[in-house]
Amino acid sequence: MDTARSTISNLFRGEPSTYTRFSLAEHMEGDSSQVEMKLSNSETESEVGNSMGDPRDPRIMKPKHSPKNICFMIVCTLLIFLIGFLLGYLSYRGRMQTKGQSCSNADSVPCGTAEELPSKDDSDTTLEATRPFLEWKQLKELLKDKFLVSSFESRFSDFSVSREAGSEGDQSLALTVYNEFKRFGLHSVWNDEHYVKLQSLGSTPNRVTLLASGTTEIIESPKGYLAYSAAGQATGKLVYANYGREEDFKMLKSMNIGVNGSVVIVRGGKICFAAKVANAQKVKAAAVLIYLDPADYANMPVDTDVFGHVHLGTGDPYTPGFPSFNHTQFPPAQSSGLPSIPAQTITTNSARRLLSKMTGQLAPSEWKGTLSPPYNLGNDDNVQVEVEVNNVVAEKMIHNVFGVIKGLTDPDHYVVIGAQRDSWGPGVAKSAVGTSLLVEMAKALSDLVVKDGYKPRRSIVFASWSAGDFGSVGATEWLEGYLSVLHLKAFAYINLDAAVLGSQTFKASASPMLYTLLGNTLKEVDSPLDSSKTLYQNVGGDSWEKQTIVPMTMDDASYAFQAFSGIPSVSFSFTNDGDTYPYFGTKEDNLSNLNARTGNRIDDIARAAANVAGQMVLRLTHDHQLSLDFDRYNGELYSFVFKINRFAKQLKKAGLTVKWLSSARGDFDRATETLKNNILNSDLNNAGICRAINERIMMVEYHFLSPYASPKDTPFRHIFYGSGPHTLMSLLENLNLVNNKTTNLDMDVLRNQLALATWTIQGAANALSGDIWDIDNEF
Template sequence: MKGEGATAGRGSIPLTPAFLFLLALCLPALPLATAVVPRCMMPPDSHMGRLSTNSDEWYKPHGDDLFGAAGGELLREMKASNIRKNLKYLTTQGHMAGTKHDLDQAEHLRKAWLQQGLDQVFLQPYNVQLSKPQADKPNKVYLLDEEGNVKFTSSILEEALRGEDYDDTIPPAFLAFSPSATVVSEEVVFVNYGFYEDFETLQRAGVDVSGRIVIAKFGKIFRGDKVLNAERFNASGVILYTDPADYHPDWRKGGEAYPSTFWLPESGIQRGSVLWRDGDPTTPYYPSIDGSHHIDEAHENLPRIPAHTISYTDARKLLVNLGGAEVPEAWRGGLDITYRMGPQMLRPGWKVKLEVNNEKKVAPIFNVVGVVRGSEEPDRYVIVGNHRDSWTYGSCDPSSGTAVMMEIQKVTLPSLPLAGWRPRRSIVFGSWGAGEFGFFGATEMVEEYLKTFENRAVAYLNVDIAVIQTYNLVVSATPMLHRIIKEAAKRSPAPDPSLGYSNLWDHWTQRERPAAPDAIDYNLGSTSEHAPFYQRIGIPTSYMLWEINLEEYDWSDYPLYHSTFDDFESMATLDPHFWYHLSLGHLWGLTALGLADAQVLPMDPNDEATMLRRMAEGLRQDFGTELSKGRLTLAYLESLVDRFEQAADKFNTFTSNITNVTPLLARQLNDQLMAIEKSYIFTEGSFQRPYMKNMMFGTSLHNQYEGWLAPGVRDALWEARHCKAECEEEWEGVKQQLSILQYVVNSAVINLKDFMYL
């Protein structure tokens, strides 16, 4: 029996959390007593003046106001000091998924949400396969001399720089889902960042990685793709390390690191998963609920070669012993050594030993789900989510996001119904379990509620990391959310008025942006829990955070990422007043309110048309030559984009001329808007990656961190471009994927035009 449900008796319906969740959302909202919120002094961390909120002032969004009275109340009531307290609690101990400490946090959230008056709160358990190091046999890398004597052993934990030893909530260095194995080799190859192109560069230089251990720098691409690329080129094992060029660029000049700055110290170790598909690997395509079959290991899509993670001070001891030719200049890192390709060791007979002792077990994980039930359309859901688990303390990833979500939920949404307000649609909060292992909690819930979310989910708003740095926002979103996010930013105060910006939108658009030329990009990638929502069911999706100035710093991971140094003190130094956490909460919360409370969803199909035009232009620009050689044309795809643009213009003209929107008409228009991006789902999935169902938004074939438009077509064209023979099969794949892309765009056109046939 799942969660906290109970069975009333023989022949009755089991009252599981899933059943109660859907039942509660479909029931009409119960009337609540009206309360008057008293006038009081503005807290110093609210950024907002205090206004009277008598019950007769609770108005719904109308006209150009997309947020109504609830939006103003959210801005007034959220406090930076509360977010700070939340983060302090969340980072008290490590809380890796599958541990008591992670379950303790789940129970803490469940009890708090119940006390704060959400309509429904429950724990949603799933039994998934987790991968962890054996307690008595930690993973290590050794350097052996010609007689087999150990000359160096890698560290299993970071140095305790704050004077307190780490407790048993902090796991030793490991990469989840690396298989257990021991590899000993006299031949080691340096492969730069482990790009597919890096392995090709080595091939052209006459350096074969087959049967050899490879060592690569973290960063630029997903660590699992580095391991997968090593497999593709038949390496025997992988060692990953954090090079100071990426994680502490001032290291050679004696620059300070944590705890004085956010740069990674020499002993820092990045943990992480190397699983390259989302969700429990033992229950592919279906949820890991009671009664589900868990496939055996032979059929799992898992890494086949061992991989381990070490610090840059340990990596240096390996790399100084590597021989062979010098690497290209672009491959050189920040260590004070001569970087060499290998594969020979400088000392004849010396070897590197890679030992991994991970074990896999099926264990329970827990989502915490809370619901504010809608008053008019309780069966339409705006989902707000963040994963809860962390490899260590997780101050930045993900607890900064969790701390903000707790404040959105705690201060605003339970109190607003007491003041006479409910959203038109239901708002669902999700604190996902086992996100770090591969978005397990979110993926399993998407699989369990797949048919429900396909029809009823309005949007999924994800924040994983709220603050990496405090320079500017990075926002990725599917086009149907661009309008509401921009309007929410215009309504939100600037995080730090001393910088001269009057609101968040001005800060975002007037300060140099990491994501240029547009404020919002489509590069969702597969970096967090938004991935299963857009890749599996196609609902409008967003991902947002505060970033560093990427024009000044070229990084892909923040320096303390997944290390024990990602603690409360490091975040308190980064955002001492928690103004930037509060600012992201304003943006996140207002976006949710606007989607939940507007009568007609604040979505503009013209934003979708802009994306479609860029998608088609991008294919022509990147693959025009190959398409011509294959006697293929994009003309039909472009004609479908034209038709969508025309339909979008007609839809907007129709809605702008309506003087009286009845509930039935609103429902019809909203269903059409919701259906646009769901049109991109193709049940069979991409031919290379069938678990990725979205034919419009996806990831690069060799880097899950990088988002691609038209991923199936791009995957097929990549294969055709790299084909060395007649390539008939590869070009058949291109033709099929192009046809599928045209099919889903045509489906979007049909969905948008539907009302004109009535």
């Protein structure tokens, strides 16, 4: 510019009278930049006092407008433009040559490292300038080719080392993941430290003792344990309660089998360990023993030690609602999901010995497993069991490791891909598979950017979590730390844990907003066992949802994102028909057993899983409009209101109505239609318009979190997927009590539930509608 200015000065024999000054100010959050342009005149600024001088000043000349002068001005203007163009071109060409030479000659820094990833150009106002060079068909084929050269099985083997959360093995693997992210040239790599309270075996062993016919027999001193069990001793009559579900305890009550003060023995499966213990505590059991029955866990060695946790929640239960950063001091509190009774796992052999001692009524036929005892229900005063739990709680430091590929148009909007890293045993299916997929996906997607020229519109965050075996502790602490901003930035979470459990079929749990994206992805990915078919054809074609979608439960690693933070989430796995993976929480979760379940096709299944997750990520970062189907919640709301309407007459007698709830659902329906029309009539190439539309879509899931529940006291606030009295399921359960005349139903509670559900749905409709002056709200 100095050269250009000098040239112009020489041409006109004077200094230029004006200049343009640019001020680049980075946004406070670092997410974007703003360009401020100020125009000023040097003479005007320095001589403002004389600018309105005496009009008779001889220096002020009346301009001449002769044809000769006009032609001279036109020629000068064209000459200035031509000189500026030539100087700009030569400057640009020189920069490009210098960059090419430095990239080809650099020995220490490879071409396209994180430092060279392009950043957002804030002077541009349309998406057209950052349009990906790669078309969708080419992009997905490139991704598929990159996974073909990946050796997932070798990764599984490398990552299946001993790595209990907070241990040296966990820290070592965290460093490995960190270094891999750095090696791939991700734009930024970092880690978060958390100081969390984890429970493990103490110096005094846990013990299960049989007290029968005046004799004492130590059944087992287990090596396995259940984290967050209450410590202490409990003694009581032994009662068999099948899987420990609510309906199982109701069945015992109908058979006049008392559970109050007893030690309940239940088999694993159907529901998580924490739910079994919580259900037993509700009926005032003294303690819980959990074993693996061969009927549910075929081929499991009978002396297998079992590990797990019994916190009915996620995160550090001793800092509920608070992030465990930097030894921050919190008020004394603990999660309401912590049990107050001892709970312990026992081996199958020990369970056989206990069941053989039990008398009383014969269990229902559907309660019987395949152990040799007859499965009596017990409740015999002469057969009692003492359970002693001596687990200790200790504060441990854990690390979450992150890497990011920054988007070019909206870098502050991102999809998060995560996987658990820790495990009590080899944990191949539980965590080694997910960690391997995470690392290989980071490598493939960074290659697409660095080597193939892909320009994602939005950012991609890769996250390796610790303390997943203790109830998604690492992930939940991160969510708690950034709860106030994540719903404005993270628009989807893809969970990679347990993605490979078999080979025969495909199952997924997800937000309804991700159903359409998942279905379209299944159409693009080949079946790993038959490349002539797509996964979509393999799972039933048009009926894929019915065959594939299963409910999202609390032990799902994506549950905290969905129900706690209001971020649309998805988990998926390749598994076997009519079967659940039996080896979680045991040392049998090894590469040999997983290979057997996949028919020694583990690499093929892993590549298919990587393609499913990878193509969802690409679609979420490639398209102008976010691939989140906000219209799907209309069906969920319609189904709920339909169920509510069955109680309209009973509610009317109680002075209540479903009119306003139906109206809120209607407003949500109208809001979705309005947004769809806005999208059809909008120019999505305009960055501002497209961003505004996407931000409206991003708010839908978040606004299904009840604003009337505390994230500290009731963390899972989602009215569809959460847990507590604010949920639509709880409202339906109370409505079912309306017809039960023997039950004292508090109508004020029901009235509040109806009102709060109505206003939560109305809030979601308003958020989807856009600016408040555009809302056509007749509510």
